Amino acid sequence: MTSEDFVPAPLRRLWRMSEPSRLGRPAALDVNLVIAAAVEIADRDGLGGVTLPNVAKSLGVTGMSLYRHIGSKDELLTLMADAALGAPPDLSTDDWREGLRSWGFAQRAALQRRPWLTRVPTAAPPSGPTQIAWMEAALTIMSRTRLDWAHKVGVLSLISGYVVQSVRQHSELTEGRAEGQGQADAERDYGRALARLVQPERFPETARLFSSALFEAPPSDTPDATIADADFALGLELILDGVAVRIQHSDS
Known part of the structure; x- marks a missing residue:
């Protein structure tokens, strides 16, 4: 009996380990x-379009025949997520901050x-070869620091979670905007509307926010991508x- 015999079937499929010949x-x-x-x-119809009957129909096979290759719908989603992410780029650098x-x-x-x-859905830690490749890239960048393993994993998880939430939120806000309305205009209208509703007596700091120039700052012709990049960069720099600070404590 080899070590491969102890690998669960879903992981065998995820890592494309050879199956016994028939x-x-x-x-x-x-x-x-x-x-x-x-x-x-999923690329065409979104994740909601991915059902086992739809996948089977696109392949011209029966739904039951899919179970010879995947264990469940959840396993299929895991396999898809790892395959669709794509390999990380080469991020060789001696500057941990630039690298992250x-x-x-x-x-x-x-x-x-x-x-x-x-x-x-995230039901387990990263376990596929592509996800592990992204993990390896981040850990390699942090290998030049004195962070311990717990902090390295924490940093990796924090940045990954921030990226996922940022992309998802931006996508949902874009879908929710009126047709033809850009992000700058949407933020301006949001700020102006809330400035009329939020009373300083009840929400003093929030009222100051909506009366500030923040929501008027971007010109209406600023591309959505430029605003989104700036918003994402701000949050990422705060994390970094x-x-x-943690690295400084580790070095001292």
Whole structure:
């Protein structure tokens, strides 16, 4: 008995470990074809369109035949998420802050290409080869610091969570805006409306916020992508400021 015999079937499929050969004709379907079909549906119709009947129909097979290659709908989503994320870029740098900043923006770009990835339920820590590759990239960047393993994992989780939430929130706000309305105009209208409703006697600091120039700052012709990049960068830099403090404590 080898070590591979102790690997659960879902992980075997996730890592594309070879399965025992079967006698007879080669199967016309395999896990890669199932994943590719499911990803194509998600790209076209969103995650809600990914059902086992829809995947089977796109492949011209019966729904039951899919269970020879995947254990469940949840497992299919896990397989899709790992395959669709794509490999991380080369982030070789001696500057941990520059590296983590680039890592965050790269992960954001990957999720922006496929926003449905932000809606895949997270039932377990990263376990697929692509997700592990992203983890390896971040850990390599932080290997030049004196952070211990717990703090490295904490930083990785914090940035990843921020990226996912940022992309998902931006996608939802974009979908919720009136047709043709840009982000700058939406933020301006939001600020003006709330300034009329939020009373200083009840919400003094929030009232000061809405009466400030913040929501009037971006010109109405500022591209949405520019505003979104600036918003994302601000939050990421705040996270990295905290990481810098922790690294200073580790070095002292």
